[in-house]
Amino acid sequence: xxxxxxxxxxxxxxxxxxxxxxxxxxxxxxxxxxxxxxxxxxxxxxxxxxxxxxxxxxxxxxxxxxxxxxxxxxxxxxxxxxxxxxxxxxxxxxxxxxxxxxxxxxxxxxxxxxxxxxxxxxxxxxxxxxxxxxxxxxxxxxxxxxxxxxxxxxxxxxxxxxxxxxxxxxxxxxxxxxxxxxxxxxxxxxxxxxxxxxxxxxxxxxxxxxxxxxxxxxxxxxxxxxxxx
Numbered sequence: 565x566x567x568x569x570x571x572x573x574x575x576x577x578x579x580x581x582x583x584x585x586x587x588x589x590x591x592x593x594x595x596x597x598x599x600x601x602x603x604x605x606x607x608x609x610x611x612x613x614x615x616x617x618x619x620x621x622x623x624x625x626x627x628x629x630x631x632x633x634x635x636x637x638x639x640x641x642x643x644x645x646x647x648x649x650x651x652x653x654x655x656x657x658x659x660x661x662x663x664x665x666x667x668x669x670x671x672x673x674x675x676x677x678x679x680x681x682x683x684x685x686x687x688x689x690x691x692x693x694x695x696x697x698x699x700x701x702x703x704x705x706x707x708x709x710x711x712x713x714x715x716x717x718x719x720x721x722x723x724x725x726x727x728x729x730x731x732x733x734x735x736x737x738x739x740x741x742x743x744x745x746x747x748x749x750x751x752x753x754x755x756x757x758x759x760x761x762x763x764x765x766x767x768x769x770x771x772x773x774x775x776x777x778x779x780x781x782x783x784x785x786x787x788x789x790x791x792x793x
Contacts, residue, residue: 654690655689655690655691655692655723656689656690656691656692657691657692657693657694657753657755657756658683658685658687658691658692658693658724658753659687659691659753659761660752660753660761660762660764662685662686662687662691663683663684663685663686663753664683664684664686665681665682665683665684665751665764665766666681666682666766666769667679667680667681667682667734667749667766667767667768667769668680668682668768668769668770669768669769669770669771669772669773669774669775670770670791671791672770672771672772672775673738673772676791677735677736677737677738677775678733678734678735678736678790678791679733679734679736679749679768679775680731680733680789680790680791681697681699681731681732681733681734681751681766682729682730682731683697683724683729683730683731683732683785684724684727684728684729685724685725685726685727685728685729686726686727687726688726689726690723690724690725690726691723691724692721692722692723692724693721693722693724693730693753693785694718694719694720694721694722694754694755694756694785695710695718695719695754695758695784695785696710696714696718696732696754696782696783696784696785697732697751697752697753697754697782697785698751698752698753698754698760698763699734699749699750699751699780699782700749700750700751700763701734701744701746701749701775701777701780702744702745702746702748702749703746704744707760708734708780708781708782709781709782710781710782710783710784711735711781711782711783712781713783714783714784715784718784718785719756721756722785722786722787729787730785730786730787731785731786731787731788731789731790732782732783732784732785732786732790733782733783733790733791734749734780734781734782734783735780735781735782735783736775736776736777736780737777737778737779737780738776738777738778739778742778743776743777743778744776744777744778745774745775745776746768746774746775747767747768747773747774747775748765748766748767748768749765749766749768750763750764750765750766751763751764751766752764
């Protein structure tokens with residue numbers, strides 16, 4: 565019976581101690597719960613940010629976690645140009661075998677005679693073009709220079725989503741004698757380092773697909789048609 569009383573007294577002491585402990589810590593427990601709620605909210609926000617970035621495009625989904633963090637902070641502090649730069653950084657350079665390139669001879673034998681070059685991304689991923697295309701007319705092995713009328717700062721990358729299009733043009737200057745004539749040309753995409761990729765042959769189309777020139781030059785890539793009369 566003595567043993568039973570000791571156990572009963574011990575249980576009473578423990579119960580009282582627990583009651584006092586709960587009373588003393590009541591306020592702290594409330595603060596702890598509030599802090600825990602804030603912490604949970606913060607965790608939720610940090611997860612939603614990368615999910616938002618992942619919706620921006622397939623190219624971002626393949627980037628690493630650290631890269632996404634840096635891109636996200638850049639986008640948050642900038643405008644649409646920085647968003648475009650982020651997408652461009654994630655995309656790969658366009659390859660000739662993924663591009664559909666066409667050329668139309670426009671304003672033949674008139675002032676403004678030129679070849680309109682259209683390049684479409686036929687791949688299933690975004691890619692970029694930069695600067696101006698390398699073009700060799702006919703059998704001439706010389707690469708045409710950039711037009712003096714165009715912006716020399718054309719090294720900006722243009723990201724093409726699948727199915728999107730970029731434009732360039734070859735300006736033709738025919739002085740009427742000692743000129744060259746052709747109906748096709750070779751084209752290559754330039755890399756960020758200015759080096760040419762593989763050349764591909766393109767046939768000229770239009771009412772007069774054959775063209776002549778004494779001199780010629782090329783315009784930078786653009787998302788808008790040049791000479792869109």
